[in-house]
Amino acid sequence: MTTAQELMDVQSARLATLDEALPSSYLLPHRGEPLMARLADGTEVAGLMAHTSHPPGSLQRLWSATENYELFPLLGEHPRAGMDALLDSWRRQLSQREITAADSSAVVTWPSRDVDATRALLDHGFAPLTCLAVRPAAPAKYTKLSGTVKTRRAGTDDLDAVVELALAELNYAALVGGSVLRGDAETLKRNAARVRLHTTGRTGSEPVWLAERDGEPIGLAECGWTDTETHPGQHRLASGRWGYVNCLSVREQERGTGIGSLLTALAHDEFARAGVVGSYLYYNPANPLSSVFWPRQGYRPLWTVWEMRPATALR
Ligand SMILES: CC(C)(COP(=O)(O)OP(=O)(O)OC[C@H]1O[C@@H](n2cnc3c(N)ncnc32)[C@H](O)[C@@H]1OP(=O)(O)O)[C@@H](O)C(=O)NCCC(=O)NCCS
Structure with a gap:
């Protein structure tokens, strides 16, 4: 036997x-x-x-x-x-x-x-x-944006903008993957975003960026850190400290103009400075935007759900 x-x-x-x-x-x-x-x-x-x-x-x-x-x-x-x-x-x-x-x-x-x-x-x-996809730590590539888009770190005052953009991503993801638009989605997202915007980890606060045009939020990169030693829930990664992209969302009418790439480059630079093993995220293979976007940003599937x-x- x-x-x-x-x-x-x-x-x-x-x-x-x-x-x-x-x-x-x-x-x-x-x-x-x-x-x-x-x-x-x-x-x-x-x-x-x-x-x-x-x-x-x-x-x-x-x-x-x-x-x-x-x-x-x-x-x-x-x-x-x-x-x-x-x-x-x-x-x-x-x-x-x-x-x-x-x-x-x-x-x-x-x-x-x-x-x-x-x-x-x-x-x-x-x-x-869903795919859990990984990218080795490497310097980011920047493409210059045309127009008046500015990026900055989000703070606790940006909770409403973060929640709105995170909900837009959830709406899209619920059409193309396993995400579910529950009735209390806004409350759940708000509570999670509030924690992220307040959390201070080993490497400083959980990194969240906003892209704005004329002061109006149009893009969000909500990221975090995962240390496999102190985060036993994440057992599908090689051991070490990882950067995590939890949510990337660009307003529908602004997509395809480089804002997502710019926000991702900011995240990759911060991850590289912190000396992570690499970064990871989850995307849906049936998402026609992210299934192209993430591989172009250097991610490849490690686990399929x-x-x-x-x-x-x-x-
Ligand atoms: C995925 C997403 C964040 C990418 O952001 P973005 O600002 O559109 O990304 P970019 O403009 O930097 O790059 C998008 C790529 O698609 C191409 N593209 C062309 N038209 C596009 C359009 N209408 N919409 C999206 N992408 C388009 C771009 O040319 C670019 O390719 P490139 O490498 O040749 O430049 C954004 O599409 C989005 O918010 N999607 C809905 C939510 C989502 O799927 N989030 C990711 C969950 S894992």
């Missing part, structure tokens, strides 16, 4: 050869329901399923379904057949539970470059709703 540890070791070694930017180990949640599956030749694969509920009022509801069922696969060296067999087994496991919520999701977050597993996820009907909504639709 193959042990979970053996599957984990073989899987970790295989993933390390696929993508050197992945963290050295694949972390399982502390609690979950174990899952087993057998391939046609008797080979075993395994997984752990974690169930999380996001009650009304929690920020995660802006990008997650209320009831989340997440699978953490241990596929050894069988990414395609192993993922296929495990998803069959997961479907049977989920069908025995009373999942009534239409607002539910089955989620698998998997290394983007493991395309054999991608085939199995697509065959089971999963959609690649595959989702099935509702979870009962798993096939």
